[in-house]
Amino acid sequence: MGPLRLEARKKMNKTTLVSPPSLARAGKKSLVVAKRSARLDQWLVWLASHLILIFFTIVVVYPVIWMFLASFKSNGEVVSNVWGLPTTLHWENYTSAWQTAQLGYALLNSVIVSVGTVIVVTALAAAAAFAFAKLRFRYATFLFLIFIFTMQAPVPVIPLYVMLVKLGLTNSRLGLILPMVAGGLPLAIFIFRAFFQSLPSELLDAAKVDGCTDFVAFLRIVLPISGPAIATVTILQFVGAWNEYFLALILVRSPEMRTIPLAIQVFFYAWGRTEWQQVFAALSVASLPMIILYMIMQRQFIQGLTAGSVKG
Amino acid sequence: MASVTFDHVYKRFGDVIAVNDLNIQVADKEFLVFVGPSGCGKTTSLRLLAGLEEISDGNIMIGDRVVNDVPPKDRDIAMVFQSYALYPHMSVYDNMAFGLKLRKTPKADIDRRVKEAADILDIGHLLDRKPKQLSGCQRQRVAVGRAIVREPAVFLFDEPLSNLDAKLRVQTRAQLTRLHQRLATTFIYVTHDQVEAMTMASRIAVMKDGLLQQIDSPKQLYDHPRNVFVAGFIGSPSMNFFDATLVENNGKLEVNTGGFRLEVPEEKAKDWRPFKGREVIFGIRPDDIHAKSYVAPGILQADLSARVDVVELMGNEIFLYLMSKDDKQFVARVDPRVTANIGEQVDLAVNMANAHIFDPKTEISLVD
Numbered sequence: 001m002g003p004l005r006l007e008a009r010k011k012m013n014k015t016t017l018v019s020p021p022s023l024a025r026a027g028k029k030s031l032v033v034a035k036r037s038a039r040l041d042q043w044l045v046w047l048a049s050h051l052i053l054i055f056f057t058i059v060v061v062y063p064v065i066w067m068f069l070a071s072f073k074s075n076g077e078v079v080s081n082v083w084g085l086p087t088t089l090h091w092e093n094y095t096s097a098w099q100t101a102q103l104g105y106a107l108l109n110s111v112i113v114s115v116g117t118v119i120v121v122t123a124l125a126a127a128a129a130f131a132f133a134k135l136r137f138r139y140a141t142f143l144f145l146i147f148i149f150t151m152q153a154p155v156p157v158i159p160l161y162v163m164l165v166k167l168g169l170t171n172s173r174l175g176l177i178l179p180m181v182a183g184g185l186p187l188a189i190f191i192f193r194a195f196f197q198s199l200p201s202e203l204l205d206a207a208k209v210d211g212c213t214d215f216v217a218f219l220r221i222v223l224p225i226s227g228p229a230i231a232t233v234t235i236l237q238f239v240g241a242w243n244e245y246f247l248a249l250i251l252v253r254s255p256e257m258r259t260i261p262l263a264i265q266v267f268f269y270a271w272g273r274t275e276w277q278q279v280f281a282a283l284s285v286a287s288l289p290m291i292i293l294y295m296i297m298q299r300q301f302i303q304g305l306t307a308g309s310v311k312g
Numbered sequence: 313m314a315s316v317t318f319d320h321v322y323k324r325f326g327d328v329i330a331v332n333d334l335n336i337q338v339a340d341k342e343f344l345v346f347v348g349p350s351g352c353g354k355t356t357s358l359r360l361l362a363g364l365e366e367i368s369d370g371n372i373m374i375g376d377r378v379v380n381d382v383p384p385k386d387r388d389i390a391m392v393f394q395s396y397a398l399y400p401h402m403s404v405y406d407n408m409a410f411g412l413k414l415r416k417t418p419k420a421d422i423d424r425r426v427k428e429a430a431d432i433l434d435i436g437h438l439l440d441r442k443p444k445q446l447s448g449c450q451r452q453r454v455a456v457g458r459a460i461v462r463e464p465a466v467f468l469f470d471e472p473l474s475n476l477d478a479k480l481r482v483q484t485r486a487q488l489t490r491l492h493q494r495l496a497t498t499f500i501y502v503t504h505d506q507v508e509a510m511t512m513a514s515r516i517a518v519m520k521d522g523l524l525q526q527i528d529s530p531k532q533l534y535d536h537p538r539n540v541f542v543a544g545f546i547g548s549p550s551m552n553f554f555d556a557t558l559v560e561n562n563g564k565l566e567v568n569t570g571g572f573r574l575e576v577p578e579e580k581a582k583d584w585r586p587f588k589g590r591e592v593i594f595g596i597r598p599d600d601i602h603a604k605s606y607v608a609p610g611i612l613q614a615d616l617s618a619r620v621d622v623v624e625l626m627g628n629e630i631f632l633y634l635m636s637k638d639d640k641q642f643v644a645r646v647d648p649r650v651t652a653n654i655g656e657q658v659d660l661a662v663n664m665a666n667a668h669i670f671d672p673k674t675e676i677s678l679v680d
Contacts, residue, residue: 205364206397210411210458211385224401 064287071280078276090277094285097267097278103285105256106263109173111289113259114241116177121184121237122230128185129192130218134204144193151186155179161250171253180241188233195229196222231300235293242290260286314375314388314465314498315340316361321370323356323522330356332522334370338515343492343499345513347506348545353522354502358468361500362391374466385414390459391468394475396451398443398458405439408458422461429460432494449480456488460495469501473508485511506546510534518542535666540593540675543668549598549631552642555672556594558587567594567667571636577612577664583679584669592678595668598631598645604659606647613661618642620652632658 070078071093072086081087097103131137132144160179161170169175199222207217223230245261252258264286267279294301316338323331331353338344346354359365361372363384371378379387390411398407405426412422430436433453443451452472459467469488473481489512492499503509509516510530517527518541526538537543537551544550554569558576565581565588567574576584607613621641622633625648632644632652644660652658669678 200395200397202393202395202397203399205359205362206391206393206399206458208364208384209362209389209391210462211414216414221399225399 064291067280067287068284071277071284073277075275075277078280093277093281096275097281097285100275100278101263101266101282102255102258103260103263103282106258106260107285109257110242110260110286112173113176113180113244114238116173117180117184117241118234118237120177120181121188122233124181125185125188125233126192126223126226126230127218129189130196130222132189133193133196134199134201134222135214144189147186147189151190155183157250164251170251171257173257175251176244176247176259179247180237180244184237184240188237191232191236192226192229195226199225228300228303231297231303235297235301238293239290242286315373316344316466316498316500317371317373318357318361319371319373321357321360321372322368323353323360323365324368329522331360334524336517336524336527338498338500340498341496343489343501343512343514345509345516346500346502346519347504347509347516348519348525350504351521352519354504354517354519355470356522357519358391358470358500358502361466362389362468363387388465389468390462390464390466391470392452392455392459392472394471396443396455396472396475398451398454400443402442403439404435404441404443404446404454404457407443407454408461411458411462425461425463426457429457432460432491433457448475448477449484452476452484456491460491464497466498466500467495469499471503472501473503474505481508488512506548510546516546518545520545536677537668538677540595540670543595543670543677547597547599549643549645551595551597551668552601554594554636554640554642555591556669557591558584558589558669560588567592567669569594569636569638569640571638571640572616572618574614574616574662574664574667576667577614579612580664580667587669587678591672593670593672593675595670596642596662597666598643600663600666601642601644601646602661602663603632603644603646603650603652604661606650607661608663611661611663612665614664616660616662617657618660620654620656620658623652623654634658634660 069086072089072091073081073093074088074090077086128147132140164170164175164179167175169178203221204217207221208214212220243261244259248259248262249265252262260282264279264282267274267282316336318334318336321331321334322329334353334357336344346357348354356365360367361374363379363382367380372380374387374389399410402410408426408429409422412425417425426439427436430439433456435450435453435457438446438450438454443454446454452475455472472488473484476484485508488499488501492512501508501512513530515527515529516533518525518533520541526533526542528536533542533546537546540553544553554567554571556567556569559566559568559573561573565576565585567576601616602608602611602613604615618634618636620632621635624631624633628648630646630648630650630652632646632650634642634644636642646652650658670676671678
């Protein structure tokens with residue numbers, strides 16, 4: 001490095017000798033200033049972007065943390081010590097919440113309903129979207145648009161209720177799954193179709209020449225490489241089904257058929273006063289499966305959301 | 313091993329005719345190359361043969377069997393795609409074995425065939441890798457391997473070299489030619505690169521706008537192009553074309569382009585004399601315009617002088633971009649020892665034995 005640097009300095013000296021000294025000095029100074037201000041700009045952008053990100057992270061994450069903290073407080077403390085840490089950890093909140101709300105049943109029902117919805121929606125939507133994206137048939141675009149328009153259509157509650165009563169599906173898990181599947185399909189088809197369209201057609205051509213029918217190509221080539229789309233649909237549908245309240249409210253009657261959102265409601269009319277610490281304990285239990293699911297699938301989820309937006 | 317026949321085949325997409333009355337007989341074990349600019353219908357023709365597109369009219373036969381309504385998997389073909397289209401979630405081995413598994417080939421048989429193909433292509437050490445762990449060249453070989461293991465009657469290639477860099481393309485070209493000799497099977501190959509076509513094909517089918525322009529051996533195609541399009545498409549740099557008139561001067565036939573006059577040697581004049589007085593398109597390849605100082609012996613030369621516009625030294629040859637007196641540019645490929653400076657007038661010798669004349673209206677060759 002030494003000799004090289006010396007060489008460079010010699011060269012610089014030469015240039016200063018050739019150009020008027022004062023001019024050269026001014027030029028050097030302005031170069032340094034420009035460099036410094038560029039570095040300052042970069043640093044400011046970094047700072048601003050991180051401040052914004054930190055702010056929104058707090059907005060999103062803090063309520064969840066607050067909920068966990070509140071679930072360990074005593075009932076009085078929830079109201080009196082709103083922002084602080086719990087003075088003692090009241091683990092019994094969880095046991096009493098579990099019993100009061102019959103969270104065992106509720107968790108089981110919610111898991112069955114949510115997982116059932118996710119599986120049926122994923123299977124149907126992937127197959128339909130594959131047809132829309134890769135098969136040539138009449139009125140494909142028209143049919144697809146019909147699906148998309150139903151995303152905007154309001155759900156006619158009373159006819160739905162009457163229909164489910166006639167089918168004998170009220171107060172049953174299937175009665176919850178079917179309407180949620182119907183509601184979830186359009187968005188799921190939309191996501192899958194965008195993903196499948198980004199797959200090269202030559203892949204399917206190769207599969208056909210290799211001996212696949214459309215269906216076999218779908219099962220053995222397309223589905224195995226659709227992880228991002230499947231993750232996206234799974235998370236969206238699971239969250240929707242897990243939080244579903246209204247449908248369960250009008251369809252479920254017996255306590256052992258309640259899903260989590262209904263079960264938690266019990267706290268608000270079981271006593272004259274609400275046991276907030278138990279509500280938060282129950283909510284913490286209820287939100288855990290979703291947090292875990294998202295953590296497992298987040299990378300694929302983000303890929304799925306951006307599928308087709310960038311080539312390659 | 314099988315012959316392939318296109319019998320009055322049409323393919324229409326709405327109002328667009330992608331393939332227009334295609335008639336080709338490909339002999340068993342032949343290496344046929346479809347060549348033409350993009351949108352000429354060459355890939356569509358291949359996809360029709362593969363069964364990936366339905367034909368609108370006509371018949372396609374593989375061997376003696378009409379395959380119009382036969383699904384791709386039952387046509388006894390294998391295809392290599394431009395993007396290679398390897399299954400990203402499968403290992404190289406599974407990629408190659410997939411087609412055989414679907415056909416319920418016995419496991420031992422699959423294993424033997426995959427290993428054999430891997431040996432031929434020198435990819436034995438890659439069998440456990442996923443496609444994304446391979447270089448472009450390796451992927452290309454896996455795609456060929458996937459076709460080989462199927463032991464098909466006909467191999468179809470859709471621009472399989474266009475994703476490789478120039479050097480690899482040359483190497484792979486030679487490998488494919490060797491593979492064709494080794495497998496002794498019918499190869500049908502699509503490319504837009506006339507060099508690939510010239511170097512590999514036993515016959516070349518030149519297409520344009522869905523129409524077959526000419527089908528012939530590479531040499532025949534180069535020496536006797538049927539029309540202006542084929543003449544211009546095959547060969548690089550392309551043939552030079554001039555609007556010209558055939559005139560008689562002192563009993564000698566001459567080509568008069570306005571910018572220069574070339575005497576037609578008597579051997580050639582015999583064939584050209586019937587068109588005396590007519591306007592023609594005169595075509596001459598850059599390889600047939602020599603610098604006067606380095607002329608190959610024994611050619612039927614006609615003299616010409618032109619101004620040098622651009623000089624491109626390629627090492628083993630020089631491309632001279634020249635201007636005629638009426639400011640028409642043309643190219644000559646001359647000996648590398650020639651010293652030519654921009655703006656200078658150079659003396660050239662044109663090999664009239666390889667000159668062509670075409671009808672200005674139909675653009676079809678007037679002779680042969």
